[in-house]
Amino acid sequence: MDFYRNKKVLITGGLGFLGSNLATALVKVGAKVTLLDAMLPLYGGNFFNIESIKDKVEVIVADIRDSVKLGEGVKGKDIIFHIAAQTSHVDSMKDPLLDIDINCRGNIIFLESCGNNNPNVKIIYTGTRGQYGKVEYTPVDEKHPVNSTDIYGVNKTAGEQYHFIYSNAYGLRICSLRVNNTYGPYHQMKHSFYGILNWFIRLAIDGKAIKVYGEGNQLRDYNYVDDVISAFILAGASKKTDGKIYNLGSGKPIKFLDLVKKVIEIAGSGSFEKIPWPEERKMIETGDYIADFSKIKKELGWDPKIEMDEGLRRTVDFYKKYRDKYWRS
Amino acid sequence: MDFYRNKKVLITGGLGFLGSNLATALVKVGAKVTLLDAMLPLYGGNFFNIESIKDKVEVIVADIRDSVKLGEGVKGKDIIFHIAAQTSHVDSMKDPLLDIDINCRGNIIFLESCGNNNPNVKIIYTGTRGQYGKVEYTPVDEKHPVNSTDIYGVNKTAGEQYHFIYSNAYGLRICSLRVNNTYGPYHQMKHSFYGILNWFIRLAIDGKAIKVYGEGNQLRDYNYVDDVISAFILAGASKKTDGKIYNLGSGKPIKFLDLVKKVIEIAGSGSFEKIPWPEERKMIETGDYIADFSKIKKELGWDPKIEMDEGLRRTVDFYKKYRDKYWRS
Helix, strand or coil, X not given: CHHHCCCEEEEECCCCHHHHHHHHHHHHCCCEEEEEECCCCCCCCCHHHHHHHCCCEEEEECXXXXXXXXXXXXXXXXXXXXXXXXXXXXXXXXXXXXXXHHHHHHXXXXXXXXXXXXXXXXXXXXXXXXXXXXXXXXXXXXXXXXXXXXXXXXXXXXXXXHHHHHHHHHCCEEEEEEECEEECCCCCCCCCCCCHHHHHHHHHHCCCEEEEECCCCCEECEEEHHHHHHHHHHHHHCHHHCCEEEECCCCCCEEHHHHHHHHHHHHCCCEEEEECCCHHHHCCCCCCCCECCHHHHHHHCCCCCCCHHHHHHHHHHHHHHHHHHHCCC | CHHHXXXXXXXXXXXXXXXXXXXXXXXXXXXXXXXXXXXXXXXXXXXXXXXXXXXCEEEXXXXXXXXXXXXXXXXXXXXXXXXXXXXXXXXXXXXHHHHHHHHHHHHHHHHHHHHHHCCCCEEEEEEEHHHCECCCCCCEXXXXXXXXXXXXXXXXXXXXXXXXXXXXXXXXXXXXXXXXXXXXXXXXXXXXXXXXXXXXXXXXXXXXXXXXXXXXXXXXXXXXXXXXXXXXXXXXXXXXXXXXXXXXXXXXCEEHHHHHHHHHHHHCCCEEEEECCCHHHHCCCCCCCCECCHHHHHHHCCCCCCCHHHHHXXXXXXXXXXXXXXXCC
């Protein structure tokens, strides 16, 4: 990972879940890291996430829709990890215009800024498994049709395609990582609108009941955040990834109900109850999801290392220790 | 076509090329037609297009982004043909935020209005072959990946997916027609930003030189407007089309250069010259395009009837007769 020594890196959404975990890892390998984050109240940005690296990073509090401040962050960088987004499936259905404003308009402002200020920069775009929507076959590879069940997923695909169009037009070097469900430390714990597994961890720690929709038999594929960050770091360092799309995944799908039981067991508290599917969730449910991540495994040697038991233990330990930084009981 | 007798129909973009041709056909079969059009200066809306039916249709001059006026148009309708859009590939690259505003935000405003005012209405969405982008195989069927080469194509796909999401959430009955290159009467002739074949007809009528990029060997697939309108009418009248996507096509692809020669021959004037591909066009060129329209042929019996020679003759005759309504020489 000598590649990153003294490399100038911008992370948008840098104080959020993926952004702050990535920043922490990049500081360790000697990168010069700038974080840009809008610190929107209900989103993932949290200054505590960067407490351990705060003297080693530059922070710009700005929205990607603010082209002036964004331009300052974009200039002179070697690599940009573009993570800032509206990321709630449910919110995208309640306020689709906000999702368009951030995830469509915001991406164009971002790309115009990159094209004008830094046309040869390498950009890692944060895609999502939500782009695939209703699962037509498993495991889901990168050729699976994009049939999102929510506005968020549609706009994430539009944002990804904008990146490749701007790459074609202006020379930007683009790689998209379609991130799997992810959990771990530094995730917001204020609400359940995204990061449901982290939300369950909060409920278990607080000794509350976790609601399982239906029988909880739907299969889910989860990555511990450190493995996802490794994928970002590998993708950012390799020329091979220019113009490419890669799925992430765990190779170890788990039934939703089993996941909930594991959380309760590892937290040592909490319970669960089965309830009928709420309309707003049923509407955007995709069916069993299992990722095929053989492409990134083959091309970059990426393979997730942290087993779910270990990942959950680390996450539970983190939030038990720092609960007051993330929620009030 | 008894189906349409006394049916209440709304056409968005109703004074433009497809909208006004469709309105004329629907009035003939006894539909009660309302046209909504923003009459944006560089777009296709033209009151002359509806000269022959003006006493038989209601006209609302309003933008689809104006939810109040849109709501008045949407209420009580049996079928909505949703054609209004920003439709220029090149403009979408020059002003991507405008394209997002009309083709993303505008579609959400439209769908919210339908969901709130008329949740069971049938909607025909106007998709485009531009959604496919770089052609991976020919003929291009509906399963071809959507890899648009321009912002317009990306946002047309987003708009189409929004429709299916709203259908799932609110009950709207949606069919998308992915329209092929189309030409014929009632098309705007002010500029070449969309409807290139119509633009060539103007140049030929005016005795000017038509510019052919490169050798003009790229294959294109063209439909005469009356055939496209037949597809809209069939799709709007059939329950089978709920939730479906259909390609249109001609089955008779033609080399670009041959098309140009045909225009000059039928117009009896004009010439052509070969020039190198301009950057802005090369950037969004998709390669040879041939549509596979076997799905709509099989399911609705749609088959294009007007040969290119006949279509061009009708179009040339129309514009020779009404030139002053469409452009100043």
